[in-house]
Amino acid sequence: MRERKQIPSLVKDEKLIKKRREQMIDAAVSLFIQSGFHKTTTREIANKAGFSIGTLYEYIESKEDILYLVCDAIHQELEERLLEAVQENQKGIDSLKVAMSHFIRTMSVMQDRVLLIYQEAKSVPKDTISYVLDREEKITEIFENILLRGIEDGSIQLDRKMTKLMAHNITVLGEMWAFRRWALTKHFTLEEFIETQTRLIVDQISAI
Amino acid sequence: MRERKQIPSLVKDEKLIKKRREQMIDAAVSLFIQSGFHKTTTREIANKAGFSIGTLYEYIESKEDILYLVCDAIHQELEERLLEAVQENQKGIDSLKVAMSHFIRTMSVMQDRVLLIYQEAKSVPKDTISYVLDREEKITEIFENILLRGIEDGSIQLDRKMTKLMAHNITVLGEMWAFRRWALTKHFTLEEFIETQTRLIVDQISAI
Amino acid sequence: MRERKQIPSLVKDEKLIKKRREQMIDAAVSLFIQSGFHKTTTREIANKAGFSIGTLYEYIESKEDILYLVCDAIHQELEERLLEAVQENQKGIDSLKVAMSHFIRTMSVMQDRVLLIYQEAKSVPKDTISYVLDREEKITEIFENILLRGIEDGSIQLDRKMTKLMAHNITVLGEMWAFRRWALTKHFTLEEFIETQTRLIVDQISAI
């Protein structure tokens, strides 16, 4: 997997860089969600982050860097939350159920941010775009690994060639809750959604 | 369903309006795909459309109107292509298989434009956003209707309450080919994809 | 000699381009003389030229382009004025006297603009710098040609190898009036200066 890009900063104190960038990311996330990347100005971000435009540019080199930091941070949280739910010490099929449920709940909590990534990732700086896409794929890989484990331990029945596609399906059937919420919430509760999506997958690959 | 928005034009001749707007949309689509809505200038659109910036503004009121027209045109084509494949005179389950296959092939052909809608729809003028979302839902409704017909004719077994969600799943599992192509085409052919996605759904709801 | 650079313009009407650029150059020259290139803002130039900042950028691509246009225009006038005084139908030595006198008077008239070139030429865009320097050398070449003609017709006695250097001397001894005026005008009139400088050169190379 490609390396995370190091964004240069004029400030030397690493702790301070971390802190200021966190402020910046928080501000940017809420503004981007509200108005999108292009309609948000750097001044607005600086303002909301609680410092001046000059200070903002002490910690990044361009507005696009902020988008990269935002995408990176969101993916980071996404991944952490997901991994946290993966239990290695149970059957693959059970692990999958738990992971899917957890994943969809995460989509519910992070729906704005997931949507944000879907819509703005294309504007990320050219030299980091592949890192961001890799990051997206990494989430799918987590599901793929669970599937492989299930095949191994016999709890999942699935052509090995199809694990990748099934993993993508799982991911997309979960992310749906984020990017189609305007339609889904009109008719279904989160619990119903989790139940249905999990069953759709599990029925297809369950060994029994 | 909400009405299509009437975008005012300074020009009276309806035929001309239609022609000019088509030129405009064609130009805009290819430019938006290339660089996104915000990075494309109205000048570029006018240029590529083959007329002047002044003329452009004879047929729309703002740049956002172009995005609306583009989204509308893409949805229009999407819907037409999909409806064209729906045969009323066969069992619901068979109709579904054909429709899904056709839908995914359409995603393959129109992937750039589908992606475009996914990424830029949020920038559509506030007063038309719900029309655009409705339009998106309409596609799902086509699948929902097939499902209902299948339940009616006994070829599909599915809790009536779940038809909406299953229709969304079908749509999303198909659209995937457009918005995850960077990952999918590395490992699967279009035919494999169609085969797998169709089975995932059919297995779940087939009456036998 | 290198080609004059074509600066792109968004406007098509060539006549208008010429007119607007002239306005722009006039404004820029007086502002650059007053405050220098770097301290003059594009807004000031547009203002003084009588149009908006937007219009300014319809006729150039960057602030540096204005400096290039300014340098080019000044050299143009310099060259025209000088050539206008060169008579081909007299002895080289006499031609030289007339040309030097005329050149120095031109320096007197154009002292601000000559100084401007001396001080700001270094800021001209990289890809045009050699054209600007060539332009400067062209003036020297005019004097060199007169010298060569004088050697040919026997009115001037000078080692052929030294014509280039002597031509540079003539140029610099004349330009002095522009870039050392703060010291010279305290003690000498223009006429005294012309008389002395001409003699210094003529005495050195006169054939008799």
Next chain:
Amino acid sequence: MRERKQIPSLVKDEKLIKKRREQMIDAAVSLFIQSGFHKTTTREIANKAGFSIGTLYEYIESKEDILYLVCDAIHQELEERLLEAVQENQKGIDSLKVAMSHFIRTMSVMQDRVLLIYQEAKSVPKDTISYVLDREEKITEIFENILLRGIEDGSIQLDRKMTKLMAHNITVLGEMWAFRRWALTKHFTLEEFIETQTRLIVDQISAI
């Protein structure tokens, strides 16, 4: 002659002031030569000087002060080098030959810095500009004094009224090597240049 300007410093220790300012000047000279005064940032100067931007401002009050210090230092060295070559115990005309040769060699060694002064002197703070110009004139005065001595001792024949102008000519004919080097070095060696320039002047004013 006007007094050297005292630039205030927040630091008391005179020795330290001298040391830090020397570091600062060295750094600034090389940066100004490379990119010019306006394109060089105070940060860059502090960096290259080996201390922080905060420290820089302990020893000056504004960026322009640095330019003043730079010009002053260059003039200082110029003057020292020139005076070092002036022998009081020989005939004026011989003294002049030696001084011119030495001066031109100095131009060769210091060409970048001489050019720098020519191009940036105008940006020196308003209240110090006349001091800087005086400094320039001082160099001319050295030549003027030699001329006067030559007239006195009969080795030079020159209208007393013309000594000032001749001194300027000598200076400019020497400085040429610095500010026209791009053209001159293509055709002449330093020795040829010295030989020719000296003869041009000496022939004109030699008593015999």
Next chain:
DNA sequence: AATGAATGAGGGTTCATTCAT
């Protein structure tokens, strides 16, 4: 005396939109 993070006015440039021709 030294540091370097913070500031914000101000600069160059873009581009959606208008309107006289």
Next chain:
DNA sequence: CATGAATGAACCCTCATTCAT
């Protein structure tokens, strides 16, 4: 109807300078 020159608000970014530590 078509044109395209003109407009200026607004954007991103820089950098000289300050001041708390």
